[in-house]
Amino acid sequence: MSAIVIGSGITGSNVALSLLEKGESVELWDFGKKENLNTINSANFIDFKKNLEHSVENLIGARNNQFPNPYNQKLFQIPPLRNFILDKQQVNNEISNLNNFDIYQSFNKGGLANGWGANCIPYNETDVHDWGIDYKKFSLSQKKIFKELNVSNINDNINISFNIVNYGEESSIILDNRDDYFLKKFTQNYEFFKDQKFEIGKSRLAIKNSNTEDSCKLTSRCLWGCPQNAIYNPIHSTLKKCKSFDKFKYFDNRKVSHFKVKDSKIDKIVFFEDSTLKIKKNNSKIFLCAGAVQSGIIFNKTCTNNNINLNRFTTGLMDTKKVKIVYLLPKMIGKKISYKSIQFNRLVGAMNEIYENRNEYIHLEFLHLNSLFYQPLINNLPLPLRLSKDIFYKFYSSLGVCTYFLPDTLNDYNKIRVNKRNEIEINYNENKEKLLLDKKIEKRIKKYLLKMSAIPIKTIRYDSGAAIHYAGTIPMGINDKFPVNTIGQVKFINNLIVADASIIPRLSSKPVSVNAASLGRYIVYKNT
Amino acid sequence: MNKVFTITATEYSKYVKYFSLMDNSQLLEIANFKVKNYLKDNSISNIDLFLESCNCYYYDIFYLDFFSKFFFKKSFVRFKFNLIVALHESDYENFNNMVNNSTITKILLDILKFVFIFITSPLWLIYKLLKSKIK
Numbered sequence: 001m002s003a004i005v006i007g008s009g010i011t012g013s014n015v016a017l018s019l020l021e022k023g024e025s026v027e028l029w030d031f032g033k034k035e036n037l038n039t040i041n042s043a044n045f046i047d048f049k050k051n052l053e054h055s056v057e058n059l060i061g062a063r064n065n066q067f068p069n070p071y072n073q074k075l076f077q078i079p080p081l082r083n084f085i086l087d088k089q090q091v092n093n094e095i096s097n098l099n100n101f102d103i104y105q106s107f108n109k110g111g112l113a114n115g116w117g118a119n120c121i122p123y124n125e126t127d128v129h130d131w132g133i134d135y136k137k138f139s140l141s142q143k144k145i146f147k148e149l150n151v152s153n154i155n156d157n158i159n160i161s162f163n164i165v166n167y168g169e170e171s172s173i174i175l176d177n178r179d180d181y182f183l184k185k186f187t188q189n190y191e192f193f194k195d196q197k198f199e200i201g202k203s204r205l206a207i208k209n210s211n212t213e214d215s216c217k218l219t220s221r222c223l224w225g226c227p228q229n230a231i232y233n234p235i236h237s238t239l240k241k242c243k244s245f246d247k248f249k250y251f252d253n254r255k256v257s258h259f260k261v262k263d264s265k266i267d268k269i270v271f272f273e274d275s276t277l278k279i280k281k282n283n284s285k286i287f288l289c290a291g292a293v294q295s296g297i298i299f300n301k302t303c304t305n306n307n308i309n310l311n312r313f314t315t316g317l318m319d320t321k322k323v324k325i326v327y328l329l330p331k332m333i334g335k336k337i338s339y340k341s342i343q344f345n346r347l348v349g350a351m352n353e354i355y356e357n358r359n360e361y362i363h364l365e366f367l368h369l370n371s372l373f374y375q376p377l378i379n380n381l382p383l384p385l386r387l388s389k390d391i392f393y394k395f396y397s398s399l400g401v402c403t404y405f406l407p408d409t410l411n412d413y414n415k416i417r418v419n420k421r422n423e424i425e426i427n428y429n430e431n432k433e434k435l436l437l438d439k440k441i442e443k444r445i446k447k448y449l450l451k452m453s454a455i456p457i458k459t460i461r462y463d464s465g466a467a468i469h470y471a472g473t474i475p476m477g478i479n480d481k482f483p484v485n486t487i488g489q490v491k492f493i494n495n496l497i498v499a500d501a502s503i504i505p506r507l508s509s510k511p512v513s514v515n516a517a518s519l520g521r522y523i524v525y526k527n528t
Numbered sequence: 529m530n531k532v533f534t535i536t537a538t539e540y541s542k543y544v545k546y547f548s549l550m551d552n553s554q555l556l557e558i559a560n561f562k563v564k565n566y567l568k569d570n571s572i573s574n575i576d577l578f579l580e581s582c583n584c585y586y587y588d589i590f591y592l593d594f595f596s597k598f599f600f601k602k603s604f605v606r607f608k609f610n611l612i613v614a615l616h617e618s619d620y621e622n623f624n625n626m627v628n629n630s631t632i633t634k635i636l637l638d639i640l641k642f643v644f645i646f647i648t649s650p651l652w653l654i655y656k657l658l659k660s661k662i663k
Contacts, residue, residue: 050620056555056558056615056618056619070601070606070607070610071601071602071606374617375610375613375614375617378613379610379613382597383597383642384590384593384594384597384642384645385547385593385597385606385609385610385613386546386547386590386593386638387635387638387639387642389547389613389626389630390548390630390634390635390638391630391635392630393626393627393629393630394630394631394632394635396627
């Protein structure tokens with residue numbers, strides 16, 4: 001059998017590798033820009049800033065859209081240097097209406113995985129119990145993917161209390177004195193937190209920490225790019241492995257538009273190659289792994305172009321809404337900042353909360369504010385700018401951010417669809433129950449922060465879509481209402497297999513990427 | 529670009545003093561480029577024109593900072609203040625200077641200054657309005 005994998009992000013590249021390991025011939029199609037990162041080997045973020053030839057252009061961006069009007073400015077947007085992973089122009093050309101959905105769509109090689117900083121918290125049996133998948137086989141895929149991504153080996157109370165399996169094998173990240181202080185406060189009040197079923201532990205990041213040449217040594221400029229490739233990036237690891245197989249072909253300039261279906265099979269692939277529209281006859285199995293939004297668009301276009309009525313199927317769009325609570329650790333005021341501390345969270349939290357009649361896991365990340373671009377935060381302080389700036393810089397060594405993510409479910413309104421003018425439209429609205437859940441979690445976290453001697457200052461709610469944990473655009477399930485069966489097979493197109501987060505039918509608060517890649521590997525196992 | 533909205537060297541030096549930054553002529557150039565881009569996408573209101581005309585002396589910046597924070601949040605002058613801070617933050621020398629030069633004494637003095645600004649702000653506004661009428 002030969003297979004064509006669409007998309008070479010974290011899921012696509014791992015699906016391709018899994019197929020190759022099974023002895024299949026694989027073509028991997030992607031439409032990606034090359035990483036244009038300036039990889040100056042500076043010791044930390046501050047030096048990185050010093051060494052940049054055009055620091056303003058790199059940090060703020062050449063155009064004003066990277067320095068929007070302070071009136072509507074968002075806090076902690078993706079640092080502009082990383083904006084090369086996003087292509088708003090492409091989004092605008094492709095999607096006519098983004099109703100209430102702040103989309104982050106990548107056309108970079110390696111997808112959004114190329115700029116990620118997510119934790120790797122594996123879905124457990126409870127998370128997937130109603131998906132209809134074989135959990136034992138799925139957990140084998142998880143183990144393999146966690147190894148591929150170099151996830152930290154962490155054994156702590158989060159694993160015990162929330163039934164999380166430790167699949168990681170990499171050394172864990174090193175905490176700084178601020179994290180140690182935070183953990184000390186947590187341990188001192190452990191009886192209280194145990195009663196509340198709230199745990200804090202080390203982050204489970206996909207970063208090489210072991211003492212090798214390519215392990216993490218800089219740890220303060222991660223979001224601006226890792227010159228040692230210590231942070232997981234498919235281009236530098238999985239894709240490289242794929243290229244070592246003779247049966248592998250990589251087309252890095254093909255963007256799929258849709259498929260032409262004949263006798264319930266994909267007969268032709270309509271795609272753009274270097275911006276030229278082309279059609280290719282197809283005899284292969286196709287694994288769609290372009291990410292939930294892009295796969296959703298390809299799927300919807302395919303159905304529209306082949307007069308397939310999708311109304312009888314459940315489709316959707318989910319994202320784990322993210323909320324940040326900025327807090328102050330008074331004990332850390334005036335303490336020297338360690339620029340060796342990574343920008344990513346070094347501590348994660350876990351708790352349970354009821355959402356839509358289910359006891360849901362809530363994932364939290366604690367990030368100390370020590371290397372980001374601060375003007376948006378300064379602008380948000382309720383004081384004149386001069387005073388805001390001075391107060392901020394006096395206190396900033398003691399500032400931290402707690403980010404929490406909300407689970408999501410499918411509903412009739414939230415979805416990608418092709419409208420009557422044949423344009424792609426995205427609709428998304430937060431439901432009332434999710435808003436209530438948000439408030440409940442906020443209240444609890446503020447209480448916990450105070451217990452750990454941290455003072456909550458401000459809650460920042462992001463627009464829907466900003467968490468970049470998209471899923472559920474082509475959901476799978478046991479019954480007839482789902483367009484995809486429990487092994488990723490599209491029910492009405494025999495040689496189309498969806499193997500990314502698009503098929504997830506219910507979205508946990510846990511970061512999706514590593515779980516989507518695990519699911520992709522599982523789907524390969526079930527289809528070969 | 530409308531010359532009214534160009535940040536002149538004199539105006540820039542006032543901002544540098546006001547925000548305790550380090551002078552960098554390259555950043556002034558970039559600031560003006562960004563102002564130009566801003567004006568392409570945003571219309572200028574009468575309030576913007578009025579606030580610009582108020583920016584004569586160094587002390588006026590205190591009032592403009594205060595008013596633009598609490599009343600004229602969408603104003604061009606607020607964009608300009610934020611732009612100056614943002615640009616200097618991305619400059620290595622300036623960033624270090626910001627981190628190292630914020631002191632409690634300076635903050636306390638500033639609080640007192642802004643209390644005074646708050647109390648006298650109606651008078652300043654009336655004075656500026658009258659001045660603009662006479663002109």
